[in-house]
Amino acid sequence: MRKILVVGAGQSGLQLALGLQQHGYEVTLMSNRTADEIRSGRVMSTQCMFHTALQHERDLGLNFWESQAPNIDGVGVSVAGPDGSRPVDWVGKLDGYAQSVDQRLKMAGWMETFSQRGGQLVIHGAAVSDLDYFARSYDLVLVSAGKGELVSMFGRDADRSPYDAPQRALAVAYVHGLGPRPEHPEFDAVRCNLVPGVGELFIMPTLTLSGRADILFWEGVPGGPLDVFNGVRDPGEHLAITLDLMKRFLPWEHDRATQVELTDANGTLAGRYAPTVRNPVGRLPSGGAVLGVADVVVANDPITGQGSNSAAKCAAAYLASIVEHGDRPFDEAWMRSTFDRYWETARHVTKWTNAMLAPPPEHVLNLIGAAGQFPPIADRFVNAFDNPADLENFFYDPARNEAYIAEVAGAAQASGA
Structure with missing residues (x-):
């Protein structure tokens, strides 16, 4: 039985670990947090997943929350005028519904499932030196922890990374009490509100720990009027700033948010990062090779809502490559071809996302x-x-x-x- 180590318990790492487990591999999953710590921690993303990504979960029988999460049947685009008007305002229908499930709920549940099915779960924040030690005991090491020291093993691909600094300041709030859009109260849609030269507000329904909720997600041009969340630690203050900005720039969205409250004290998140494509193969001090997964090697800005979708597609592509490879060694050539298989879809995401970060032609x-x-x-x-x-x-x-x-x-x- 081939032994595989997966480092990182996010969408890609857990989906891949559970998929490998189903195919009979001996899988060890390394996470820096327990399921309970994830469930009781801070929100991690907005994770709106579209049909193809959801189907990858269904294919593995991991769609545990599909009947509970709200169906997102469309995506609407509004453009704000300088006078608070909406010169552009429309909604398109999706061929297959999308869904968002709070990753605290999903990752904790998947991690418990992995353990219940006999997987070895190691709670340990891995450093490069740890991997150097562990790698000798495994046929393949997959690194899906997208932050911290481990990412430094994967060098930046300058040709595929046009930005060397963050292009948006990000601020997320999970809320209860948001009213429907009066134009289309009959179905749920992601609402993309564009404020030219300033940034974007995305609003989407989600399933969280306390049931149905909505996510308010500002993306602000760095140094602009939306770039005001850095250093804000109080969740109530974070929400108040979010609503004030909605009132100033998007009054039609603020009108339905007058009764909102945070879902929980950990329902806010703020940060920024530079979109980056990295070399997929990391070298350990001893000379061994490890393969980067999902946003370890392709980290796009969330402006196009592709993060969890790309993670699911990466996990599916890697799983297929591993199973097809049989008993042959997982050498560097295989690692690069496996990444290239994922890049066939990821390159379109990167191109689109980088285009949307620039002023539109x-x-x-x-x-x-x-x-x-x-x-x-x-x-x-x-x-x-x-x-x-x-x-x-x-x-x-x-x-x-x-x-x-x-x-x-x-x-x-x-x-x-």
């Missing part, structure tokens, strides 16, 4: 505007959250963009719509 503004006129454009755009590869066909290139809008407009005119 005119043809993208035209596309966002046209989506408000033509529902097929809105629907196609929002389904790119599930499949970012489709953006190559209509988003980046001005000529393709113009041709696509003209095609949809012509079809609408011909049908009399």
Whole structure:
């Protein structure tokens, strides 16, 4: 029986460990926190997962909360005018619903499941020296802990990392009591509110420890009016600042947030990081090689909501590569080809995310505007959250963009719509 060590108990690490376990591998999972510590800790992300990523969980029978989490049936885009108006405001329908499950709930539950199924769980904050020692006992070491010393083993890929500094200041609040959008009270949608030159507010329904809730997520341009959460430690103050900014820049969203309260004292999070692609193979002091997983090697800004989706897709790709490899050694060449398999999807995410962090070119503004006129454009755009590869066909290139809008407009005119 082949022995595999997975370091890090997030979406990718746990999904991969549970998948390997199902395929008969002897898996050790290393986490710096227990399930109870995760469950009682601070929120970790916004984790809106779209159809493909959810299907990877279903394929492994890990969709424990699917019947409880609210179904997200669409994604809406609003653009704020300087006078508090909404010159752009539309919603597109997803082909398959999305869901968000608080990672405190999911990761704690998955970790307990891993142990119950006979997996070896080691609660230990791993350093490079620890891995150097442990690696000799395993056929493969996978590093999915995206922060701390271990990441330093994986060098930055400058060609794939155009930014060397954070492009957004991030601030998250989990709340109860948010009212529905009056325009579409009949279904749940992620709401993407764009404030040109200032940042973005994303609002999405989620399932948390105390049931149904909503996430208020500001992404602020560094140094701008939204970059005010650094050093805020009091959760109540964090929420008050969040709401004040909504009132100032997005009054239509503030109008439905007058009765909100935090889900719990750990329901806020703030921080920033530079989007980075890294070399997938890390070298240990003794010369051994380890393979980086998910955001260890591809860390994108959350502006396109791809973090947990990419983690699930990475875990699925790596699992398939490991199983297909049979009893052959997991050498560096295999590690690089395994990462390349994941990069086939991840490269589209990185390209899109980096594009969205920059001021939008005119043809993208035209596309966002046209989506408000033509529902097929809105629907196609929002389904790119599930499949970012489709953006190559209509988003980046001005000529393709113009041709696509003209095609949809012509079809609408011909049908009399």
